[in-house]
Amino acid sequence: MKMLIGGQKRDSIDGKVINIFNPANGELIDTVPNSSTKDLDLLLEHSLKGKKLWGGTPLHERSKILLNFIDKFSLHIDELAELLCRETGKNIKEAKLEVGLVPVIFRRFLEGANHMYGITLPDSQPGGERDLIFTRREPLGTILCIIPFNFPASTYAYKVAPALATGNSVIVKPPSDNPLTLIRMSELLTECGVPGDALQIVTGSGSVVGKYLVGSPHIDAVSLTGSTEVGVETAKQAASNLHRVFLELGGNDAMIVYEDGDINLAVQEAIMARTTNCGQICIATKRFIVQNSIKDEFTRKLVDKLNSLKIGDPMDPSCDMGCLINEAAALKIKEQIEHTLKQGAKCVLGGNIINKAFFEPTVLADVDASMDIAQDMEVFGPVFPVIGFDTLEEAVEIHNASVYGLNGGIITKDTGKAMKTAYQLECGTVVLNGNGRYRHPDIAFGGYKMSGIGREGVSSTLEELTQVKTIVMKGILG
The missing domain is CATH 3.40.605.10 (Aldehyde Dehydrogenase; Chain A, domain 1)
Incomplete structure (x- = not known):
């Protein structure tokens, strides 16, 4: 052309x-x-x-x-x-x-x-x-x-x-x-x-x-x-x-999952947010801040669901995921995962390049708020770092620790808690009972900070x- x-x-x-x-x-x-x-x-x-x-x-x-x-x-x-x-x-x-x-x-x-x-x-x-x-x-x-x-x-x-x-x-x-x-x-x-x-x-x-x-x-x-x-x-x-x-x-958007939320909905929203376009989305949820009382259950259900995804030819409508934009993108994700593992995280699913530009959905457990991936390291691929928290204040602190602030998501059945959290999050859009990967033609789309x-x-x-x-x-x- x-x-x-x-x-x-x-x-x-x-x-x-x-x-x-x-x-x-x-x-x-x-x-x-x-x-x-x-x-x-x-x-x-x-x-x-x-x-x-x-x-x-x-x-x-x-x-x-x-x-x-x-x-x-x-x-x-x-x-x-x-x-x-x-x-x-x-x-x-x-x-x-x-x-x-x-x-x-x-x-x-x-x-x-x-x-x-x-x-x-x-x-x-x-x-x-x-x-x-x-x-x-x-x-x-x-x-x-x-x-x-x-x-x-x-x-x-x-x-x-x-x-x-x-x-x-x-x-x-x-x-x-x-x-x-x-x-x-x-x-x-x-x-x-x-x-x-x-x-x-x-x-x-x-x-x-x-x-x-x-x-x-x-x-x-x-x-x-x-x-x-x-x-x-x-x-x-x-x-x-x-x-x-x-x-x-850029963004390093987070979804906060409270213990009173619908955990199956949370898993569904997490997968939709992170596997669409192989996670190559500025507003894809890239950090999963989950209350410690349900963190292991969330991680287990997330791994089970991701195992059922079909990755393959992008032209095949039966496939759930295609590939990344190029091989260099896959190599960068691999390096970022290895960096996070060196900082103390544990890979419980995936972590590998399948074939040149194809990458496995990857779940990282034992991620804490001090790690780069929990703050300012934006991973442009299907990687799910799970970060635990105990209180609302702690969840907000982890969310706001990033230099980025595009979209955020909150999973809870408590409307008052959802609104209290939303008001404190430093980001342009907050989605209640959903992930932050949301855009409507009319809204003023954009972010805070960097x-x-x-x-x-x-x-x-x-x-x-x-x-x-x-x-x-x-x-x-x-």
Whole structure:
């Protein structure tokens, strides 16, 4: 596949390419251009035209184009899900669910954009009785959207839909391992009428493409989902031009399981949170804080259930788990497990790479709150560290000990205890009687502390991707 620059499918100027492999079997799927700074200069030149053209397009016309995309996209869900499965290693059932969310997300943001209103200020200032003061929202300009590998299609929708709906020009930097689905989605958007200067997608390494574009004075904001390390560096680079930054970053989310909770529900929620996409999710529950009186029973039931999971070909709908994004990801998880075992934990299930990018569900017992995995070491894979506690205060302390704070979960039948705990947790979303792997298009999704800056969702993103202009009609009221 090729990049989209200025409405044209383009190779890189120097002809370099990146190979895209199926992580499940090593098959070469396709190649994409490995862009240079010359390609990026051309891209930025087109984006300057695009933000004027698309920003000057009336909302009702933008709406018609995006509604056309929503309708057309629905005809391509199977095609895109299969492509996503092949380039990501994600189970085909999960791929279809993710791709199926795209038109839903686009529609919600479009509806929100059509109901963004300005305000009229009251005549509360002495001497201003004859003035009319009102506001309107205008686009920021060009938004650089940097997309992660784990949920590329839905993350694309969460970033591109509000940006386009509010009249911004968009540049998409897809993940290097699996950019194909996003290129195809961008092609569909331009086929439906989004100007080629207003929506562009450029492939290449993050160290070249991301760094160059973030540092450019010709963009106006950066919306990035990725690691905290990359987010910190991005914020530093963006600061020189005072770009707005919206960062959805790492997490080491926890689920607190109280002794009065439904233990079978807790096990079910734990597995759903940690095995979906092989645990490669920023808001996947990565720490299981379980009251000591039921910790052994929880661990035993968790091991029994995980033993029944089927791991295999991502294209086989009978399989419960596919593979990780690449072999390097599997090796990193293996190293993190070995590190935790050296700190004193015990592996009671799994712990091994099955075949290159496939990894066994792994349960670690005897994990205490002082270990790295219980605090700031984010494991991006199907690993279940079980940490014991005795009191509510202790559970909250363990939860909040991490530098991260995305989502949290609480299992208990005591509503008062649940609310007391939820109010004390340092994270952006708390799910009661469920795991924290929860996202709704409307909520203000994002985290505390090192988990990011800003919020993403219909209730917040549309405002963040626009700027307020105040117009004063002095003396107009006679």
